[in-house]
Amino acid sequence: MFQTFDVTARPDQGPPRLAALRAELTALGLDGMIVPRADAHQGEYVAARDARLAWLTGFTGSAGFCVALTDIAGVFVDGRYRTQVKAQVAADFTPVPWPDIRLHDWLKDKLPAGGKVGFDPWLHTIQEIEMTRAALEGTGIQLVPLDGNPVDRIWTDRPAPPSAPVRAHPLEFAGESAADKRARLAAVVQAAGHRAAALTLPDSIMWLLNIRGSDVEHNPVAQGFAILHDNGDVDLFMAPEKLDGLGDHLGAGVTVHDPDAFLEAVGALPGPVRLDRGSAPWLLADRLGDRAAMGEDPCVMPKAVKNKAEIAGAAAAHLRDGAAMVELLAWLDAQAPGTTSEIDVVKKLELCRRQDNALQEISFDTISGSGPNGAIMHYRVTEETDRTLQEGELLVLDSGGQYLDGTTDITRTIAIGAPPREAAEAFTRVLQGMIAMSRLIWPKGLAGRDIEAIGRMPLWLAGQDFNHGLGHGVGAYMSVHEGPQRLSRVSTVPLEPGMILSNEPGYYREGAFGIRIENLLVVEPAPDLPTADPEREMLTWMTLTYVPIDRRLIVVDMLTRAERGWLDTYHADVARLIGPRVGDQARLWLDAATQPL
């Protein structure tokens, strides 16, 4: 099993650790310290060694930070984690709703002028420190970079750095050789007048060098740093033992160094050196001084725009993954209400995905939330929270697989027995939003922010909404959450053909039920319509995910003809594409599940 069901929160461990940290801070003459969830690579997941926030506070969410002052320790968490944090931290910690309450405002409130707050300059981005410092201007409160992390000093049994072997990612799946990528990006760096770019995001390094690792759970990445020079050469800072036998694959232009040599190597570069303000550690900018040139990580956009091989791979991975999902759904429907638990579903789903031996990992911990657990957006089932699926409940099942040819992410909401009318109506609205986005055609140049409303409008008209983005970018055998493309109010990056995004509206009634429907989509040029304005460049989606949507949850009368037409066509496609890939029993189930409404 890639997934465990242990209870990871241990609230009682926090207070003694907090006390030890405070002693360290007092010895350093500090009034406090920021302990972020992030590591130096700013990914969504961190290695066990870097899970400082969870170690200190007990809070295991994927974003947030603790600010430990002498008399209060705030745990800043966003809307997804407001409930979870309360269950995971002891009374010595104070949950702070973030970003509603911003760090600088909280510090102003809690500290006197002249207060000194330490931070580990590897763990915070340039932008984070610059913005907080700017907001603190005039208050006399200082953010002080630390030499060494006090948490690491008191964490005596801290795990070793991950050391999983790195593998070559074949050209067949990557679609472009690493040498070609290095040359292409070197030209970008050169054109911007930069001599080199410092790369600190593992995804960027994996993509650039066509390699994959497994240092971090659910993400096929290896931890490391890199410097891309303006001639296309790369210095790779990664534990050499992880790269055993990869010399030929990396090629002559790539030189391997010990990770500890990265900071000094960056510091020794002639300027200008490109740093990504939003992801590079603040320490790099500090070390480079006026040799630092701010600019986006040059891998980010080329990685987001998938090539033909990556899109074909994603499509293939989704058919394989769709077959596993259909096997699971057919099995689930055969279980009587009251006999199956959330964990049973997770285990069975992983078995279905493993069946053809192509699964490398799951792309995140499966969310299997029934009844009220379905309303917890980022629910992770544990032995303690596990529930048996009951008649009249909804199950939210959000999961994905990592395959060599692609990364999947799919959510289906399943009726256990006959659903309540209120839930079916809400499900139908969510489906209408999901269909509206799937059908959309839009003019090139628009960003997620410009079109996200389309997927929410059916809920809005009923006075309803949901507190997460409509969709996120997805990698190609890479992170299941990948930027910069997003279907979100905060995303102003124009959508480009080749970008993969999720389309996942939802609805959550706290204490009662949750609903989410998610397909992955690829941006592509719109088809030539007879009515189309000839001069306009329009874009649309190609669907990747083919798995039935539960017809028992649809209030058919609420749908327009166009919506019914879309769903019937989609279901016919599911039957055609997935039918030949599943067993006899699942195929019978699939035939019934994909009948026209």
Added chain:
Amino acid sequence: MFQTFDVTARPDQGPPRLAALRAELTALGLDGMIVPRADAHQGEYVAARDARLAWLTGFTGSAGFCVALTDIAGVFVDGRYRTQVKAQVAADFTPVPWPDIRLHDWLKDKLPAGGKVGFDPWLHTIQEIEMTRAALEGTGIQLVPLDGNPVDRIWTDRPAPPSAPVRAHPLEFAGESAADKRARLAAVVQAAGHRAAALTLPDSIMWLLNIRGSDVEHNPVAQGFAILHDNGDVDLFMAPEKLDGLGDHLGAGVTVHDPDAFLEAVGALPGPVRLDRGSAPWLLADRLGDRAAMGEDPCVMPKAVKNKAEIAGAAAAHLRDGAAMVELLAWLDAQAPGTTSEIDVVKKLELCRRQDNALQEISFDTISGSGPNGAIMHYRVTEETDRTLQEGELLVLDSGGQYLDGTTDITRTIAIGAPPREAAEAFTRVLQGMIAMSRLIWPKGLAGRDIEAIGRMPLWLAGQDFNHGLGHGVGAYMSVHEGPQRLSRVSTVPLEPGMILSNEPGYYREGAFGIRIENLLVVEPAPDLPTADPEREMLTWMTLTYVPIDRRLIVVDMLTRAERGWLDTYHADVARLIGPRVGDQARLWLDAATQPL
């Protein structure tokens, strides 16, 4: 008539004026000069005296600028005016597509390093000059503020400053006394740590002091400047003869000065003095130096959020205006195709609006465009372009009135005889977008950019779109185009209850036909729906405009039940609200025009 139909473009007058200007510039040691459309008040319309761009080049559009260099004179115009500019300027002028080609790029291309370009520091905003200078950094090209405008020196018969009398705007319509407004805004200025705010937008001054003027066509504003002090006192810089008899209305806190004293008065203020970077003349920032504090004109947001009296006034004005429109439409339908011209329609419409003696002005030159003229988005009919309405054509009729209680703006597209199927289908899509936006409910906090797609989606799905925003803010007996609220991709100002906006999707087939449907809407809290999430604050629209939408142009089969339901309800409301306000003949027509689909 408030509207004339003269041909205003005289391309032949441009070249000798350009030659005279070049002689002036050479004498000043300059390589060129920017001549903008704008005056010191940055409004959409300018007084005849300030129409320097039109005088020099012949181009009469409402935005743009000329850059006269020694060997080339570029006329920079946006997408709305690409066709018009070609017809209006002589060959000595070169139309430049703007902002596709930006000023600094053009200057870099046309001028050597060390080139000097003059500008009138009253006519350009702080932001304009700062951004262009920043973009020119390193090129050696300089923007040089001029002492006196060379265009004014060669314009020997330049009109005198407008001197129309200013009138008090009654509390009944304003809803808040000027003294209360001054006190409310002084608190805002004070809270920001500013000692005073310099006001240069006539709308702001009119709103703040509850006065109206008529210095600029179609806009009930008087030209002037003001300083709002942090104690609520106002120094008003406006020709005293325009303010005859207004002493009591203005009150003790308002002191009148000659407009020429404004610059010196601002320069003498102790800092910090608030200037609006986007609207204040660059000269003010230059004069104040480090006493200048950048911040939005404090009147802008309070003016945009209408109070109860202003909303009630707008509703009343729209019923009056709707009756005039219905009289016009009834009359128009009685004319046989081939008998009526675009100008006939404009004249008749103004007559209908004047009928009850409440009309103060039209709110802009009526756009009456038939057939191919309908595809010109900002078409102004002249004796030269006038066309007779023909069988099978569409007429786009976009117009509005200025009333003491409100400003209207309405567009209807009318079928002359039987419309072509293609036009009816496009009309139906435009209508679907207009209905979708009218029905929208959305969570508080969203801006125009976040919801504009809703009004475009039906066109997008057919590969169609239109090249203007979905809607603009509208004033309360003030400018028909009022910021900062907009339904546009460029607007990130959250919509607030009380804001009035237009909802006007369109479709334009060059050389063939145009379509636009426009209602004005007010933002208001959404009604309590039984399905609504209790914790969410949702907003919606209240419709102001009640005039039938041409049923002959609707392809009924394309509409959903919800869309048909909205339109039938709207038409029933039109019949109920407008029916009692029109004559017998118009009422008969209205009854037929508002039947359910």
